[in-house]
Amino acid sequence: MTDATGKLSVREKIGYSLGDLAANLIFQTLVTFLAFFYTDVYRIPAASAAKVIFVVGLLGAFVFTPVIGVLADRTSTRWGKFRPWILWTAIPFGVLSLSAFTTPDLGQAGKTAYALATYTLLMLVYVANNLPYSALSGVLTGNMDQRNSLSSYRFVAVMIAQFIIQVLLLPLVLILGNGDKARGFEYTMALFAVIGTVFFLITFFTTRERVVPVSGEGSSIRQDLTDLMRNRPWRVMLLLTILVFVTLALKGGMYVYYFKYYLDPGALAHFVDAVGVNRAIEGLNRGLIGMGLAGFHWPQDAPTSAFSVFSAGGVLCMIGGICFSRRLADRYGKRDVFGGSLFLSTLCLLAYAFYPPDAVGLVMLSYMLHGFFYGISTPLLWAMIADVADYSEWRNHRRATAIIFSAMLCGLKTGLSIGGALVAAILAAYGYDGDAAVQSPSVVQGIRLTVSVYCAIPFLLGIALLFRYEINKSTEKRIEHDLELRRASAASSA
Structure with missing residues (x-):
């Protein structure tokens, strides 16, 4: 190469x-x-x-x-x-x-x-x-x-x-x-x-591809699959990807119920008004209507309106976390930073188990902190998968980048499917009635546990898995150095 x-x-x-x-x-x-x-x-x-x-x-x-x-x-x-x-x-x-x-x-x-x-x-x-x-x-x-x-x-x-x-x-x-x-x-x-x-x-x-195969290098599909199954970091990353996306689908699907049935509508409405959202929408609509356009159709019910505000705050904090990701990973290594940030984001999820329905400010604070800490881990997952492709090449003298990523995308889709199905299954287990304006206390408790304890479990399992992931900071540098020498030698002899 x-x-x-x-x-x-x-x-x-x-x-x-x-x-x-x-x-x-x-x-x-x-x-x-x-x-x-x-x-x-x-x-x-x-x-x-x-x-x-x-x-x-x-x-x-x-x-x-x-x-x-x-x-x-x-x-x-x-x-x-x-x-x-x-x-x-x-x-x-x-x-x-x-x-x-x-x-x-x-x-x-x-x-x-x-x-x-x-x-x-x-x-x-x-x-x-x-x-x-x-x-x-x-x-x-x-x-x-x-x-x-x-x-x-x-x-x-x-x-x-x-x-x-x-x-x-x-x-x-x-x-x-x-x-x-x-x-x-x-x-x-x-x-x-x-x-x-x-x-x-x-x-x-x-863009330009710089890591390119030397003429004659290649492997069979069977060999690629064999390399995958013998690659322990790949197995860890596959399971980790599934677990991470189970939680993402589970909390993403359950938040709407948490806002609708658990948090107090009056407290939500007061929070949205207090942070100036309603005044901002009114000003925006005056401008849009003045230009001959339809007004900005902001949701009027408090749970939906508040959830939109929370989503915006969470995404912005995730962007903030991403901005710190590279510097932390460069200093401490992807594995350790990923595990640490995932652990801190999990603590923020567990905090939901203790908040009363009117603690909207604390819910928002935890939501934003969770977004920030999870944001640190977000780019590292895919960078670690690229490192696994390097690890496979380092160990096997063959590179199969796309099939490694394809396995991870299978894990992603599997996690989303499991998490999405769990939302409906948990609601059904607690007796959720879609036609009821007010849910029973057991359903509300189930929703509260889901966005806190149940969502935390896959993340915690993922953190435990990282102890089996052997590509730490020093191993990253060793792989990079060895592959650089190997590719330079192959290029000079080509």
């Missing part, structure tokens, strides 16, 4: 990160609003919508992801292995994102079939874009400190996309559609499609 281990330019880091911003405008919309769009906008029966989402999720995790991983590792073009996939999928990604959120009148069976077809194609193109994109981070540079920096840039972009979707998407839908949600979703996704296509092209043109 040949490898340029010099410092990546800010231009290349920003160019790379724009690809994740583009992808997450769509991914975050799918995770947060696809079920709502199918049931409340396109009017597909809930059972049919659930089947579509579940079936396509399984296809994405266990069919599309491994197949694309194998193909990407065996791609060879003048642009490299992974960059071409970003170029090839840029326009199809935009077209299918728009198609999946359009609402042709086809009857109930036709709507379900249309949803299944468009979501399946979108998931296929998403995997064909995002898996090579993720693997690209492992071949832009062999310098592990630079990967820490690259991941920080990348996940600031992710948080920007998350902020746009969680806080601004529904108001944007209502504004662009002038109150018509179906038309608003189409216009919004058309806007995202154009922005995303441009950003993917910027990523392609501003």
